[in-house]
Amino acid sequence: MIIPINEEQKKKAPIDRSLCTRCGRCCYLMIDGKPVKCKHLVKLKSGTTLCRIYKKRIGEVIGQGFKCGYIEASPYDYKECPFNTGRPLFNGGKPYDNFD
Ligand code: SF4
Numbered sequence: 001m002i003i004p005i006n007e008e009q010k011k012k013a014p015i016d017r018s019l020c021t022r023c024g025r026c027c028y029l030m031i032d033g034k035p036v037k038c039k040h041l042v043k044l045k046s047g048t049t050l051c052r053i054y055k056k057r058i059g060e061v062i063g064q065g066f067k068c069g070y071i072e073a074s075p076y077d078y079k080e081c082p083f084n085t086g087r088p089l090f091n092g093g094k095p096y097d098n099f100d
């Protein structure tokens, strides 16, 4: 999950992270109107994704003023994400459609 670097991190979230479908949509930044994949995100042939640094991802600086955080700290919802809460829908992050 990519969040603004100054965003307050929640220490522990009461959600079941096993529900994540590993779509990878939350691991994109919009830069100059274009979706840019996190450098740690790996796409698998199966259609899911993998985070190269999953165990130590939280707080990792991604660049462009952003760091990795829990999905609860994201300002966005993501298409078909089970953790959506009614936030604005992120308009990028379509990893298996049009871009890397
Ligand atoms: S958008 Fe939701 S389902 Fe997709 S990888 Fe992120 S947390 Fe998991």
Ligand code: SF4
Residues within 6 Å of the ligand: 001, 002, 026, 027, 028, 038, 039, 040, 041, 042, 050, 051, 052, 053, 054, 057, 060, 062, 068, 069
């Ligand atoms: S560090 Fe991992 S979980 Fe965090 S945004 Fe990058 S690929 Fe996604």
